[in-house]
Amino acid sequence: MNLQIGSTVGDYQIVGILGAGGMGKVYKVRNGISDRVEAMKVLLPDLAAQPELSDRFLREIKTQASLEHANIAALHTALRVDNQLLMLMEFVEGVTLEQKLKDGPLPVEQALDYISQVLSALDYAHKHGVIHRDIKPANMMLTPAGLVKLMDFGIAKGSGDHRLTMTGTTMGSLYYMSPEQIRGAANVDARADLYSVGVTLYELATGTRPFDGDSEFAIMSAHLEKTPVPPVEVDPRLPQGLNDAILMAVEKDPAMRFQTAGAFRAALQSVLPAKEAAPALQAAPPPPAQAIAQPIPPAPAFQPMAQAPRPMAAANPKSKRGLWMAAGALAAALGAIAVIEFGPWKDTKAQTPPPSQAQAQPTAPVPAPVQTAPPAAEPAPQPTAVPSQPQQTTAPAPALAKTKTAGKPAASQTVAASASLTPVQPGQTVTQPPVQPPTAQPIPQPAQQQVAQQPPKPAEPQPVMPSRAEMMAARERHAQLEARAGGIRTTLQSLQRSQAASGLNLNARFTQPASLMDTYMKASADALHDNDLVSAKDFMDKAERQVEILEKLLNR
DSSP states (O other), X not given: OOOSTXXXXXXXXXXXXXXXXXXXXXXXXXXXXXXXXXXXXXXXXXXXXXXXXXXXXXXXXXHHHTOOOTTBOOEEEEEEETTEXXXXXXXXXXXXXXXXXXXXXXXXXXXXXXXHHHHHHHHHHHHTTEEOXXXXXXXXXXXXXXXXXXXXXXXXXXXXXXXXOOTTOOHHHHTTOOHHHHHTOTTOOHHHHXXXXXXXXXXXXXXXXXXXXXXXXXXXXXXXXXXXXXXXXXXXXXXXXHHHHHHHHTOSSGGGSOSXXXXXXXXXXXXXXXXXXXXXXXXXXOOOOOOOSSOOOOOGGGHHHHTOOOOTXXXXXXXXXXXXXXXXXXXXXXXXXXXXXIHHHHTOOSOOOOHHXXXXXXXXXXXXXXXXXXXXXXXXXXXOOOTTOOOOBOOOTTSOOEEEOTTSOGGGOOBOOTTOOBOOOTTOEEEOOOOOOOOSSOOOOOTTTGGGGXXXXXXXXOOOOOOHHHHHHHHHHHHHHHHHHHHHHHHHHHXXXXXXXXXXXXXXXXXXXXXXXXXXXXXXXXXXXXXXXXXXXXXXXXXXXXXXXXXXXXXO
């Protein structure tokens, strides 16, 4: 069978080589009928004659066919050509996490996101009785949309299959192999995959491997005997929760590790929110401005709140972020209450006498409001006594004093604010009404002050970050849509070549929606990369409409 680039195998034309593993080689091919680009895996020529490897390859085909998950590369079909098995897989465009590591360790958020997707795939596979047994960064493909695809189930086995050995394992896999796999234990289970995930996460977060050596024996001995350096000692900036999860995953004893991929994934999801909340506290919006014409001094009862010391745990925002958020919300609520309940009363002028007193003095008009006395913190100015006046009467500070001068017009009567002195002429009488509690009736306020009675506008709600499940679903949809778009592009390229051979250009009814499709797909990929779920969905909806138009035109 000719496997050179440009040759044809069945209905597939070989257009490139994607890679080679311990058992086979993977080619990039194009289906001559559908124009869909796929990945074709075949056994290496010198191994095809070995029955045990042929059986293993057939087992891989059946295992892959039983798995349908967004984070697992899908099997399209399998066939025999010249008595040799071929596996046709989903072509996943992107880079492996091994290639990403060449630029150094990944940001914590990215590492947790990618490994959470891998654990989602493993949780699904383990529940279907499939153990991967070759987890490593080279088998994790990252698409441009941020979707991670778990690849190469070549040495996967069922949970009850004890016959499979590690023939063909490369040295690269030794860095991630569990101790029980190195010992050749017959009861290797799903926890071996979780050990390999822990080693991978250690490398993604720190840029170094936890177990290393200058020979295969040294690497295997490290897995069996060495205790890894805690990740936080390699990089002190790493969250303590991430450090603890990694060390638990790489325990020598399987009973001391996470027992399921779901439990491991839940532990990682509890690490990320604490890390993301700290910037949110620093960027908290200031309290809303008070809607008043003149500045109002803060009420004395609330001054201790404004001068309260910072929390003692300010040096550790992650451990106290819940307390800080609760304290901030309480402070904002108390501030709003102070504005609503005390704001209008702060500048209220001398009150109109109660109804009962008004009836007792029918000739006294309602006094006009006067300026508010200085704040309580400053003493009120004291009037200078006139020598010719033999007697003065001082109204008590908490009461509203009302004076009446005998034989003088009612206009000379004055209602003084609290904490002020009122001179009294000889022969005058002073009537001091009892202190009346505030009535439920509203007090007339100047138009300028009535603005302060209105509650402040609530702060604009902060944007809600999409959940990890929502982002996963969006990325899966983008990947499916990209697969449809890729098939359309391939068909249009073939159509364009045939048109060019006849000296014609591709009709605008094809080029216009194709251009819009590519633009919207690129925009949705960028939005997914920025975790902008709303924009990503909007662009995907627009792209899908163009895809449907083109599929109808191309009879796909």
